[in-house]
Amino acid sequence: MMNNKMPLPFPMELEKKKMQNQMKKMLEGAMRAKFQHVIQPSFLIKMKAKVMGSIEFSELAPKCYSSIKNGIFEDYGLEIAIVEDVCSHIAYIHKYYMMEFLNKAEYENESSKEGKKYQEKLKQKVLEQIRIRNLGSAHFGKKVTVGYYPYLYSTRVLVFLVLDEIRKVVERIDVSSDDSLIKFQLTTMVYVFKRASGILELLDSGCSDASYCICRQMIEFYTQYLIISKNPNSLLEYEKFQNYSFEYHSNRRYPEKYKQEFNLKFQNCTNKPDISKYLNYGWIDSIPEFSYMEDKKYTIKELFEFLDLRNKVEKNSIGVGKTLTSYYENCNLLTHANSVSVNPFFSNIEIATMVVSILKALALDLVHHCGISIMFEGVDIIDLCEKNMKEINKINDNISLNKELVKRAILA
Numbered sequence: 001m002m003n004n005k006m007p008l009p010f011p012m013e014l015e016k017k018k019m020q021n022q023m024k025k026m027l028e029g030a031m032r033a034k035f036q037h038v039i040q041p042s043f044l045i046k047m048k049a050k051v052m053g054s055i056e057f058s059e060l061a062p063k064c065y066s067s068i069k070n071g072i073f074e075d076y077g078l079e080i081a082i083v084e085d086v087c088s089h090i091a092y093i094h095k096y097y098m099m100e101f102l103n104k105a106e107y108e109n110e111s112s113k114e115g116k117k118y119q120e121k122l123k124q125k126v127l128e129q130i131r132i133r134n135l136g137s138a139h140f141g142k143k144v145t146v147g148y149y150p151y152l153y154s155t156r157v158l159v160f161l162v163l164d165e166i167r168k169v170v171e172r173i174d175v176s177s178d179d180s181l182i183k184f185q186l187t188t189m190v191y192v193f194k195r196a197s198g199i200l201e202l203l204d205s206g207c208s209d210a211s212y213c214i215c216r217q218m219i220e221f222y223t224q225y226l227i228i229s230k231n232p233n234s235l236l237e238y239e240k241f242q243n244y245s246f247e248y249h250s251n252r253r254y255p256e257k258y259k260q261e262f263n264l265k266f267q268n269c270t271n272k273p274d275i276s277k278y279l280n281y282g283w284i285d286s287i288p289e290f291s292y293m294e295d296k297k298y299t300i301k302e303l304f305e306f307l308d309l310r311n312k313v314e315k316n317s318i319g320v321g322k323t324l325t326s327y328y329e330n331c332n333l334l335t336h337a338n339s340v341s342v343n344p345f346f347s348n349i350e351i352a353t354m355v356v357s358i359l360k361a362l363a364l365d366l367v368h369h370c371g372i373s374i375m376f377e378g379v380d381i382i383d384l385c386e387k388n389m390k391e392i393n394k395i396n397d398n399i400s401l402n403k404e405l406v407k408r409a410i411l412a
Helices: 011-035 041-052 055-064 076-098 104-108 113-131 150-172 180-204 208-230 232-251 256-265 275-286 300-313 320-336 344-370 381-400 403-411
Strands: none
Touching (some): 011 041, 041 113, 055 113, 104 113, 113 150, 150 344, 180 344, 208 232, 208 320, 232 275, 256 275, 275 300, 320 344
16 A cells, blocks of 8 residues: 655755754844844845845846856855845835835835835835846945935946946057047046046945035036047147146146246236146137137136037037036035035935936947947946936925925934
């Protein structure tokens, strides 16, 4: 007579299952403790199960976490790192979304209609960010917090993506050729994107006030990029003045050749420009439209004015110079007003608005001129940046209408 009873699991399998349960409890306990000041622990664990138990995650995980093979964790140490990454996304994205609401419990309640709707939204946003994590949280240190906020996260992905694409462009073109314009453009882009990376680090450290100075540099680099790209014949003069500037900053005195040039050019002028300002922007006289301008002060503001002049000539309705002037003046104000304390929440949005607009424009130039891709894992990163910026500006508007939420944002 056959015995139809299923055989009992082997003792080793029972032991393995017991260890897995213990590991799960330990992991959940560690996550509860790590994120308890950011998110309700029980809600975190519930959302972790929703995300990691989804079909989407099982499909994404092998691509996004190199420690996974065939959908299976290689060992417990690696599993901890993956669970921590998922929980980081959940915790900080949840905190981000809850900034515009007074009652978190309503959205954490799975039995309510709003709760179900919100939790699905949170899950999808977490999965969206995990999809591009190899240019995002894969590079994050242990102290990154607001860097998980969607508008800052996608900006950082754009920075990593474009810097990598620039490297590929440099590898395939002959940088030793005589095309000095493309060299200038790529070098300037690297300067700008690396400074954007530095700004994002400062924002995550709660030092948004220190980032205005770097943002101002970005605006200056971008303005010069726009003008020289439209007037490539001025590049030789620009490089000459760059060499003068390098020598001045190295020796703390003006090069003799530069002083002779300055004195000869303005010997008959009753109203000489400042010699230090001329050092920065004297190259603009190589552009015909600038050479006819009278009483030039050789300041960045004159470059902004020139950009708007070109827009009018080219019948372009976008006031690039006006926009950059606004950005620059605001950066100046907050760079020099040391006694003014800024709230990270509001200043982070302001800085991101300026940074993303410049990065987007440069990235699109690279797409147009060098054929780079701004797609990563099937996601258009520029579109994602724009979507996330619209979302944070909407959240900001909602917060601004509620005194209690403004107070909370200031204290955050």
